[in-house]
Amino acid sequence: MVSIQLKYWILLYFSLIIFSACGEKIHREKYYGVVPKPNVMELGQGGFDLSRRTKFCLLDKDTLLRYSIENFNVIIEKSIGEKLDIIVSDKPVNRSINISLDSELEEEAYRLQIRSNRIDIVGGTAKGVFYALQTMQQLVPSSVLEGKQTDRIELPEIKITDKPYFKYRGAMLDVGRYYFEPEEIKQFIDVLAMHKMNVFHWHLTEDYGWRIEIKKYPNLTKVGSIREKSPYRMERGKPIQFDNKPHGGFYTQEEIRDIVKYAAERFITIIPEIELPGHATAALASYPHLGCKGKDYKVETIWRVTDEAFCVGRESTFEFLDNVFTEVVDLFPSEYVHIGGDECRKVRWKECPMCQKRIKDEHLKDEIELQSYFVKRVEKILQSKGKKIIGWDEILEGGVSPTATVMSWRGVEGGIEAAKKGNHVIMAPSSYCYLDFYQSKDMLKEPLSIGGYLPIDSVYSFNPLEGLTAEESNYIEGVQANIWTAFMDTTEIVYYMTLPRLAAVAEVAWSYRKGETLTYSDFKHRMADFRVLYDIRELPYAKYMFEENDSIKIVVSK
Numbered sequence: 226m227v228s229i230q231l232k233y234w235i236l237l238y239f240s241l242i243i244f245s246a247c248g249e250k251i252h253r254e255k256y257y258g259v260v261p262k263p264n265v266m267e268l269g270q271g272g273f274d275l276s277r278r279t280k281f282c283l284l285d286k287d288t289l290l291r292y293s294i295e296n297f298n299v300i301i302e303k304s305i306g307e308k309l310d311i312i313v314s315d316k317p318v319n320r321s322i323n324i325s326l327d328s329e330l331e332e333e334a335y336r337l338q339i340r341s342n343r344i345d346i347v348g349g350t351a352k353g354v355f356y357a358l359q360t361m362q363q364l365v366p367s368s369v370l371e372g373k374q375t376d377r378i379e380l381p382e383i384k385i386t387d388k389p390y391f392k393y394r395g396a397m398l399d400v401g402r403y404y405f406e407p408e409e410i411k412q413f414i415d416v417l418a419m420h421k422m423n424v425f426h427w428h429l430t431e432d433y434g435w436r437i438e439i440k441k442y443p444n445l446t447k448v449g450s451i452r453e454k455s456p457y458r459m460e461r462g463k464p465i466q467f468d469n470k471p472h473g474g475f476y477t478q479e480e481i482r483d484i485v486k487y488a489a490e491r492f493i494t495i496i497p498e499i500e501l502p503g504h505a506t507a508a509l510a511s512y513p514h515l516g517c518k519g520k521d522y523k524v525e526t527i528w529r530v531t532d533e534a535f536c537v538g539r540e541s542t543f544e545f546l547d548n549v550f551t552e553v554v555d556l557f558p559s560e561y562v563h564i565g566g567d568e569c570r571k572v573r574w575k576e577c578p579m580c581q582k583r584i585k586d587e588h589l590k591d592e593i594e595l596q597s598y599f600v601k602r603v604e605k606i607l608q609s610k611g612k613k614i615i616g617w618d619e620i621l622e623g624g625v626s627p628t629a630t631v632m633s634w635r636g637v638e639g640g641i642e643a644a645k646k647g648n649h650v651i652m653a654p655s656s657y658c659y660l661d662f663y664q665s666k667d668m669l670k671e672p673l674s675i676g677g678y679l680p681i682d683s684v685y686s687f688n689p690l691e692g693l694t695a696e697e698s699n700y701i702e703g704v705q706a707n708i709w710t711a712f713m714d715t716t717e718i719v720y721y722m723t724l725p726r727l728a729a730v731a732e733v734a735w736s737y738r739k740g741e742t743l744t745y746s747d748f749k750h751r752m753a754d755f756r757v758l759y760d761i762r763e764l765p766y767a768k769y770m771f772e773e774n775d776s777i778k779i780v781v782s783k
């Protein structure tokens with residue numbers, strides 16, 4: 226007969242085995258919602274305890290690595306009370322976050338391995354390290370992200386190998402309609418970095434406002450940055466409702482340099498857009514001699530496509546643009562300048578003797594070829610300054626230079642056509658990438674939008690390479706989300722309309738892998754964790770993918 230005491234120890238022994246096995250299983254199966262989804266992620270059974278004694282150990286002398294570290298260090302400081310020290314070593318150090326570079330990795334690729342005794346991060350460059358730490362931020366407990374004080378932060382044992390599929394992963398913010406303060410632009414850049422986006426397309430000029438200081442032409446901001454009123458409701462068949470108050474604002478060159486530097490520290494390139502030949506009414510109001518009429522222009526107050534455009538027949542137009550771009554390229558070190566090129570009506574050109582003379586002198590067939598002539602001349606101006614151009618897909622009309630990059634917005638057809646011609650392409654079709662469209666069919670619950678319906682699952686379903694051969698696919702540089710601010714006069718509305726749909730665009734751009742399927746249900750599951758990053762930053766966001774009966778109380782201020 227087994228004694229009672231022996232039974233007790235046998236029971237305790239097997240209880241500990243069962244408890245231990247269950248504990249391992251729970252930890253091993255814990256779900257970590259990393260967005261965008263990494264290429265390979267293997268979860269182990271243990272973990273690493275990060276504390277004040279943990280250090281960043283740099284195994285490479287690249288000075289940019291300190292920028293890579295800073296964002297993560299700020300988050301850690303809020304919880305453990307101080308930033309982690311940074312040391313330099315020629316070999317990995319235990320109980321540290323060891324950071325090194327591997328030239329055989331692609332520029333933005335990284336390997337992240339968390340073990341019980343140390344963390345190893347290897348990047349192709351400092352960019353890869355930055356993205357590894359963006360991922361590691363998502364592995365930190367939510368209580369830490371919220372700033373809860375603690376002595377140690379438990380990170381899971383994990384191994385991740387990751388790199389983006391597309392090299393261009395961007396978002397466009399329109400400030401031509403509504404100006405946002407420099408600090409608000411910086412916050413938007415931080416949001417892009419959080420999603421591993423690497424391009425900020427800054428739409429700086431429009432019919433409704435010129436937002437960039439050009440010292441040679443002060444009227445562009447003195448006159449062109451201010452409109453007398455803005456529409457806050459436009460319904461078909463009803464009178465337009467205006468707020469009847471001036472709206473203005475522009476970025477000084479000093480402010481722009483500061484923002485460009487801020488973005489670069491987060492490995493984001495800013496591509497400026499100077500709209501031409503259409504969407505230029507603010508410029509024409511500032512300098513009327515640049516238009517075909519030569520007078521009677523004012524900064525536009527209604528969200529619409531006007532008949533006004535730069536006069537192609539005047540040489541003074543190209544002199545003006547040459548001088549403007551001289552100052553623009555000095556501010557933005559990006560490889561590209563976006564020149565717009567969209568929605569240019571040809572009405573004024575048909576009426577203009579100088580434009581008609583240009584058509585005749587240049588042996589052009591019509592006004593469509595006149596626009597092509599205009600775009601090609603502007604491209605030569607920018608090439609002389611060491612820049613390449615990007616234009617909306619209308620630049621294909623009448624013929625396009627083989628060195629121009631086409632941004633396809635009117636569906637994907639323009640992008641497919643451009644890729645077949647051998648032009649590089651950025652896919653940004655309104656049917657998948659316009660984040661100013663409504664998110665719910667119940668539009669009365671939503672902030673007023675310019676139109677369209679684009680729920681997040683539709684954004685996520687976008688296949689940027691559909692309809693292209695393998696060879697043609699090589700010309701697709703990447704994907705871009707577009708945020709037109711027709712009725713978004715505050716960043717609160719911008720974020721509500723943008724998030725979490727931006728995450729869907731980011732995952733399409735980063736995690737796309739031909740021949741594999743990324744499921745929306747898996748994305749939705751991971752977003753349940755990722756949304757914590759929105760919450761701790763107090764960013765408004767739509768909750769339709771999390772809560773079926775989402776309701777928003779944000780309204781456009783009047």
